[in-house]
Amino acid sequence: MVIKVHGSPISTATFRVVAAVHEKELEYEFVPVDMKSGAHKHPDFLALNPFGQVPALEDGDIKLFESRAITKYLAYTYENKGTPLIYKEGKQMAELAVWMEVEAHQFDPVASKLAWELVYKKMFGMEADAAAVQEHETKLAKVLDVYEAQLSKCKYLAGDSFTLADLHHLPVMHYLMGTQAKKLFDERPHVSAWSKDILARPAWEKSIALQKQA
Numbered sequence: 642m643v644i645k646v647h648g649s650p651i652s653t654a655t656f657r658v659v660a661a662v663h664e665k666e667l668e669y670e671f672v673p674v675d676m677k678s679g680a681h682k683h684p685d686f687l688a689l690n691p692f693g694q695v696p697a698l699e700d701g702d703i704k705l706f707e708s709r710a711i712t713k714y715l716a717y718t719y720e721n722k723g724t725p726l727i728y729k730e731g732k733q734m735a736e737l738a739v740w741m742e743v744e745a746h747q748f749d750p751v752a753s754k755l756a757w758e759l760v761y762k763k764m765f766g767m768e769a770d771a772a773a774v775q776e777h778e779t780k781l782a783k784v785l786d787v788y789e790a791q792l793s794k795c796k797y798l799a800g801d802s803f804t805l806a807d808l809h810h811l812p813v814m815h816y817l818m819g820t821q822a823k824k825l826f827d828e829r830p831h832v833s834a835w836s837k838d839i840l841a842r843p844a845w846e847k848s849i850a851l852q853k854q855a
């Protein structure tokens with residue numbers, strides 16, 4: 642049975658999963674969830690994610706929600722397909738775990754607030770709040786200073802291979818690259834090279850193509 646990814650084309654969490662499916666070169670069906678009509682709060686969808694948020698994944702009998710849990714499931718279950726995305730050796734795995742936590746708890750909260758101000762508000766015909774933009778740009782700059790130091794030691798966040806720690810950044814970073822916040826990435830040479838490298842991955846380009854056509 643083909644994997645089903647339930648989600649929305651404008652959802653960054655959905656596209657974290659889509660990026661992983663493409664990196665693993667898996668066949669899948671994208672099942673659009675119409676968030677405008679509240680389909681994510683409908684009992685049918687709540688059976689997949691009781692919190693009423695996209696994405697959700699079905700793989701045979703397996704039903705999962707939480708984008709980062711889904712990407713880990715895909716990486717472990719389909720370890721022999723596509724890009725490995727994880728390490729097995731203890732020390733490397735620990736480093737990967739650290740940088741996945743950094744993305745989820747340091748980068749994403751700040752970057753997602755900026756994406757809300759600079760991308761989503763425009764999409765919904767709302768004005769960005771200049772003070773909130775400045776506050777979150779300052780916070781993101783501090784996070785990216787740490788990334789700059791890390792990326793001066795290795796090509797990717799958790800070592801010399803592209804892993805889930807890098808992949809998890811793609812959807813929000815993609816949105817921010819179309820905004821004034823791009824400068825925060827461009828100003829830091831190692832962060833700039835890293836962001837260009839991972840955004841140019843063929844699996845991510847395929848994900849974006851899906852986003853445009855959905």
Ligand SMILES: N[C@@H](CCC(=O)N[C@@H](CS)C(=O)NCC(=O)O)C(=O)O
Pocket residue numbers: 651652653654655681693694695696706707708709
């Ligand atoms: N931690 C969750 C976050 C999911 C999430 O916030 N999804 C958003 C779209 S990106 C959503 O469904 N929002 C609608 C809502 O919260 O009602 C994950 O990574 O899957």
